[in-house]
Amino acid sequence: MKTRLLVLLAAGIVVANGFFPAAWILLTSLKTEAELVSKPITYWPANATLGNYVQAFTDQPLLRYLGNSAVVAAVSTVVSLVVAALAAYAIARLNLRRRQLILTCIVASSMFPLVTLLVPIFETMRTLGLLNTYTALVLPYTVLNLPVCTLVLVGFFQSIPKDLENAAMIDGCTRLGALVRVVVPLAAPGVFTAGILAFVNAWDEFLLALSLNASASMRTLPVGITLYQGEFTFPWPIISAALIVAIVPIAVLIALFQERVVGGLTQGGLKG
Amino acid sequence: MKNLFTAALAAFALVLATGADAQTKLRVFSGGQQQRPDLMKRLFDEYTKRNPGVTIEIETGGATSELQRQYLSTILNAKDPAIDLYLIDIVNPAQYYGAGWLEPLNAWMGDAATAMKPYLPVYATSNVVEGKIAAMPAFADAMFMYYRRDLLDKHKVAEPKTWDELVAAAKKIQQAEGNPNLQGLSIQGAPIEGAVCTFLLPYWSQGKEFNDAAGRMTLDKGAAAAGLRQWLAMVDAGVIKKNVAEVKTPDTVNEFKAGQVIFAINWGFAWDRFKDDADSQVKGKVGVMPLPAMPGGRSATCIGGWQWAVSAFSKNKPEAARLVRYLTSPEASKFLAAEGSLLPTYPGVYTDADVVKAVPWFKDAANVVVAGKNRPMSRDYGQVSDIIRTTTSAVLARTKTPDEGVAEIENRLRRVMR
Amino acid sequence: MAALIDRLRDPSEKTLGLLLLAPAFLLLALIVVYPIGKLVFNSFFDLRLSGGGGAARFVGLENYALVLTDKDFWHATKNTVLITLITVPGALVVGLGLALLANLPFKKMGLPMWPVRLALLLPWALPLAFAGLIFAWFFHTEYGVVNDVARRFGADEPTMWLLRPGWAFAAICITIIWKTSSFMALILLAGLQMIPRSLYEAAEVDGASRWQQFWQITIPMLMPSIVVALIFRTITALQTFDIPYTMTKGGPGNATETLAMLIHKTTIEYLDVGYGSTMAVCMFVLSLAVTALYLKRIGQQA
Numbered sequence: 001m002k003t004r005l006l007v008l009l010a011a012g013i014v015v016a017n018g019f020f021p022a023a024w025i026l027l028t029s030l031k032t033e034a035e036l037v038s039k040p041i042t043y044w045p046a047n048a049t050l051g052n053y054v055q056a057f058t059d060q061p062l063l064r065y066l067g068n069s070a071v072v073a074a075v076s077t078v079v080s081l082v083v084a085a086l087a088a089y090a091i092a093r094l095n096l097r098r099r100q101l102i103l104t105c106i107v108a109s110s111m112f113p114l115v116t117l118l119v120p121i122f123e124t125m126r127t128l129g130l131l132n133t134y135t136a137l138v139l140p141y142t143v144l145n146l147p148v149c150t151l152v153l154v155g156f157f158q159s160i161p162k163d164l165e166n167a168a169m170i171d172g173c174t175r176l177g178a179l180v181r182v183v184v185p186l187a188a189p190g191v192f193t194a195g196i197l198a199f200v201n202a203w204d205e206f207l208l209a210l211s212l213n214a215s216a217s218m219r220t221l222p223v224g225i226t227l228y229q230g231e232f233t234f235p236w237p238i239i240s241a242a243l244i245v246a247i248v249p250i251a252v253l254i255a256l257f258q259e260r261v262v263g264g265l266t267q268g269g270l271k272g
Numbered sequence: 273m274k275n276l277f278t279a280a281l282a283a284f285a286l287v288l289a290t291g292a293d294a295q296t297k298l299r300v301f302s303g304g305q306q307q308r309p310d311l312m313k314r315l316f317d318e319y320t321k322r323n324p325g326v327t328i329e330i331e332t333g334g335a336t337s338e339l340q341r342q343y344l345s346t347i348l349n350a351k352d353p354a355i356d357l358y359l360i361d362i363v364n365p366a367q368y369y370g371a372g373w374l375e376p377l378n379a380w381m382g383d384a385a386t387a388m389k390p391y392l393p394v395y396a397t398s399n400v401v402e403g404k405i406a407a408m409p410a411f412a413d414a415m416f417m418y419y420r421r422d423l424l425d426k427h428k429v430a431e432p433k434t435w436d437e438l439v440a441a442a443k444k445i446q447q448a449e450g451n452p453n454l455q456g457l458s459i460q461g462a463p464i465e466g467a468v469c470t471f472l473l474p475y476w477s478q479g480k481e482f483n484d485a486a487g488r489m490t491l492d493k494g495a496a497a498a499g500l501r502q503w504l505a506m507v508d509a510g511v512i513k514k515n516v517a518e519v520k521t522p523d524t525v526n527e528f529k530a531g532q533v534i535f536a537i538n539w540g541f542a543w544d545r546f547k548d549d550a551d552s553q554v555k556g557k558v559g560v561m562p563l564p565a566m567p568g569g570r571s572a573t574c575i576g577g578w579q580w581a582v583s584a585f586s587k588n589k590p591e592a593a594r595l596v597r598y599l600t601s602p603e604a605s606k607f608l609a610a611e612g613s614l615l616p617t618y619p620g621v622y623t624d625a626d627v628v629k630a631v632p633w634f635k636d637a638a639n640v641v642v643a644g645k646n647r648p649m650s651r652d653y654g655q656v657s658d659i660i661r662t663t664t665s666a667v668l669a670r671t672k673t674p675d676e677g678v679a680e681i682e683n684r685l686r687r688v689m690r
Numbered sequence: 691m692a693a694l695i696d697r698l699r700d701p702s703e704k705t706l707g708l709l710l711l712a713p714a715f716l717l718l719a720l721i722v723v724y725p726i727g728k729l730v731f732n733s734f735f736d737l738r739l740s741g742g743g744g745a746a747r748f749v750g751l752e753n754y755a756l757v758l759t760d761k762d763f764w765h766a767t768k769n770t771v772l773i774t775l776i777t778v779p780g781a782l783v784v785g786l787g788l789a790l791l792a793n794l795p796f797k798k799m800g801l802p803m804w805p806v807r808l809a810l811l812l813p814w815a816l817p818l819a820f821a822g823l824i825f826a827w828f829f830h831t832e833y834g835v836v837n838d839v840a841r842r843f844g845a846d847e848p849t850m851w852l853l854r855p856g857w858a859f860a861a862i863c864i865t866i867i868w869k870t871s872s873f874m875a876l877i878l879l880a881g882l883q884m885i886p887r888s889l890y891e892a893a894e895v896d897g898a899s900r901w902q903q904f905w906q907i908t909i910p911m912l913m914p915s916i917v918v919a920l921i922f923r924t925i926t927a928l929q930t931f932d933i934p935y936t937m938t939k940g941g942p943g944n945a946t947e948t949l950a951m952l953i954h955k956t957t958i959e960y961l962d963v964g965y966g967s968t969m970a971v972c973m974f975v976l977s978l979a980v981t982a983l984y985l986k987r988i989g990q991q992a
Contacts, residue, residue: 001382011806017788018809018872021816021824024835034551037526037777039453041838090710104985106714109722110922111977113929115954116970119963123350131354143721146714151918175706186829200781204817206932211346214333223815229335232541234522236827243820250815251808258807260922345958371961463941515831517853517942654959666943669853 020245029053029240036236052241056228062242065224066249072134072209073202075210076141076252079196081191083142086147089179091150092157093165103154110147114207122211136212137220141205145198156190157183192260192265196253203250221246296591297327300357301344304335306541307359307578311612312599315363321597326591337361337465341654348373348583356586357595362577362646363465363653365399365406370651375582376404380593389615390602394575397485398646406581408600409617411608413499413576414641415469418536418546419529421559423449425652435564436472442511442534456511457535459503461668464541466521467661468647469574470668471539474499476572476645477565483648489689493678500667500674502566507668517669529554537563539576540615543633560633573642577615588668609634652688659684709972713940729967737964739961746964753968763969765944766952767976773863773948774927780867781923782916785874793882794959810879815874822936825865827854852938855945862934862946869933870926874919881915882908921984949973 026037030048056062058226089107091099121140122131130136164186165178173181184191206222219227225242228235302312309332316328334340344358348371360368368374381387381442384405388396391409396532399407424431427445433437460466472482480495506512513519521538525545528536531553536542546558562571578600582592598604608614610630615637621627622638650656659681667677733753757763760883776862792806813821837848851857868948885908893903931950934940940947942953953973957966 015809086710087714117725120728669942
């Protein structure tokens with residue numbers, strides 16, 4: 001009995017730690033702005049209203065932003081996984097000299113703060129005529145996620161016994177065929193893990209999305225959310241409503257795949 | 273002969289047809305929500321009605337002056353020709369022109385002095401860089417002193433004309449009302465653009481100037497420190513709240529609306545918020561007056577507002593300039609004033625009959641705006657603003673003394689505002 | 691020709707390797723190498739966009755000399771290093787605690803796992819910039835939850851969190867730790883679940899206490915996961931930008947200004963592209979040095 005209580009308490013702590021800002025935002029999204037300056041502060045909304053959600057969708061094309069974020073995140077995740085898988089296979093399986101160096105190079109690319117690369121990347125996209133397109137964001141996001149995806153997948157590929165591939169190749173597969181038909185399915189948990197990591201990263205990215213996809217029809221969610229504020233106003237209730245709209249899809253995604261994600265990491269993802 | 277004639281006719285018709293199809297598309301960056309893209313759209317529609325060869329596409333984005341500066345910085349840095357017109361803050365023309373991002377408008381507006389004459393006096397300095405017109409005024413703004421007329425009447429206090437009178441008035445009302453949450457005066461102390469004004473207001477009200485006409489800094493350190501000390505004295509007296517360095521523009525507005533403030537310094541838009549918002553507790557109780565002066569000084573306020581500029585990388589400069597002329601005409605100014613309560617850029621429009629009918633308080637606003645002063649014009653305004661606002665906020669947070677703060681401002685700006 | 695096709699159909703290891711790595715390297719070249727190149731190139735010029743339309747003046751290493759004597763640069767570096775030194779171990783400790791809590795046998799008690807795992811992942815899924823805004827509000831002197839709770843516990847004067855350099859720094863570190871510990875917890879949880887129970891059972895039989903088991907089984911077995919998590923966390927910590935930027939804008943004064951913020955301010959607000967690029971290169975060198983240190987230590991241990 002006592003253990004059960006302790007376990008419940010432990011669970012409670014973890015859940016509270018993770019959820020309390022989201023809970024606060026949820027409560028705020030139901031309040032009115034006037035209520036936010038009342039003293040002492042209120043937790044539960046005095047007159048709960050859904051008006052903020054309505055306004056969140058009408059003040060700006062929130063649905064459109066959702067769509068844009070979804071497309072960009074999904075496409076960049078898939079591309080990232082494919083490119084990472086190819087690279088990870090080469091590093092894990094092939095007897096290349098300087099494999100460690102190659103992996104280090106890929107990881108090192110994440111050492112430059114995005115902030116500093118902003119203007120050159122913008123210039124590149126402009127020269128290529130890609131501004132305000134999905135491609136403009138997919139390319140940098142893919143690169144952003146490449147190091148982590150590659151690292152995770154390398155760990156996975158290394159843990160899969162070579163015999164299985166050899167068996168497949170004896171049966172007549174080419175190396176690439178073996179990669180696709182044997183290795184990747186076995187590494188599925190790792191693929192899931194890397195995929196979720198990439199997706200959330202892309203979904204949350206702000207700086208590049210602000211500069212590259214600025215027009216209203218191409219904006220992503222994080223950028224759109226900052227636009228509810230004005231020079232002179234900061235409508236927390238409406239922004240909170242929009243934040244909930246931004247978080248819920250990710251939360252659902254994670255809830256659906258959390259088993260796989262942890263499983264993926266368990267099965268030998270990050271053994272370096 | 274007849275064949276040739278038909279051919280010529282056909283060719284002529286062809287030219288006419290393509291000519292009629294030669295639409296110019298202008299893309300306009302018109303700021304964020306606060307710059308009223310809805311009203312701008314109506315102006316654009318009117319313009320395209322009168323000029324059928326032109327279509328206008330609006331681009332909004334960047335909610336605050338800062339975010340916009342960031343966004344525009346990135347685009348203009350990369351010489352993007354996609355946008356033809358920019359609506360920029362009044363503090364930006366000098367900086368953007370210096371960076372080579374704006375097209376001088378002298379070719380279309382005439383020489384600088386004559387072009388700027390009909391407008392408020394402040395634009396002659398803010399929009400003109402070395403004789404070149406960098407931007408034309410769209411609508412103005414200024415900082416006003418709002419106050420609870422009902423409270424002043426109730427406790428028989430007159431409108432204060434000096435800062436000392438204001439402190440006395442605030443203290444008297446605070447004591448009489450006995451409400452611990454009632455603030456005497458609300459100003460913006462957070463490191464936002466408005467904090468530059470917080471620094472300059474008491475300085476200017478002593479009659480001092482921050483820079484001369486050539487842009488060189490003429491800071492009177494003693495006066496500046498005295499100004500900051502005055503704010504701190506008000507905090508000590510309980511007139512201004514202790515965490516003033518956290519207060520941003522919306523905070524002042526929300527607290528005043530909730531009835532928690534007696535005097536408040538804020539931009540022009542606040543008037544409508546106090547008057548019209550559903551949750552405003554102060555409807556009908558608000559008055560507006562010029563900012564107090566220091567003894568021996570004069571009342572001065574900070575001018576804000578927005579300007580139209582043509583991109584140096586635009587491919588349709590003549591058309592863009594024509595649109596700018598329309599957008600900055602007296603007719604447009606009147607429209608924006610009557611429909612959106614946006615302060616006019618022409619002194620005459622303040623007393624125009626239609627405007628006064630729609631926005632009666634503009635009559636009083638006129639005096640305030642005409643006496644308005646510009647923040648320091650510099651091609652390095654980004655740096656100037658950052659130094660002044662962060663140091664002012666630090667002084668108000670009491671992490672630096674006024675003398676330290678002023679010394680630091682002078683030190684850093686000396687390198688920039690030579 | 692036939693030989694080429696033959697080679698492609700059944701390529702040698704080297705060719706295959708090149709082909710497989712090509713997409714990754716192409717992307718990296720476009721998005722990372724070229725911009726970095728431009729950055730390094732710019733760092734040798736006095737390129738100020740506010741001084742006349744971008745006329746660049748070649749100054750060689752002068753910018754670097756200026757950086758070495760720049761008070762603000764060293765102050766920002768100090769802040770960045772401090773944040774790294776505090777939040778990386780902090781996130782590790784908190785993350786380990788959360789992971790241990792989450793590793794309790796919920797399933798055996800019939801409790802669902804998903805709320806716990808979701809709770810671990812949610813902080814990480816919240817966009818950085820918004821986490822900063824939300825926590826800035828939590829730490830607000832008047833309207834913040836932190837002060838409200840303190841008040842209910844009897845504190846008389848509300849702490850002006852974001853207005854005192856020390857407190858602001860603490861608030862920022864707390865926020866960063868909260869945000870990053872969740873991901874650490876996830877990685878550590880996975881590591882924990884990989885440790886075979888048999889090891890613990892054997893130790894118990896040998897008479898080892900829980901504490902000893904923890905230090906002699908858990909930690910060593912977790913080491914690989916810990917190391918990888920630490921490397922990524924350190925790199926990101928050195929680049930800290932969003933949270934201090936949204937919480938305090940570097941204030942009060944520049945007490946909480948990090949290197950990334952200074953670079954951003956110099957390039958985007960001051961339009962001093964040359965000098966900003968110089969600082970960015972210095973920052974890269976710093977990150978590289980730190981990572982090299984890590985890798986060396988791992989190499990020594992392995």
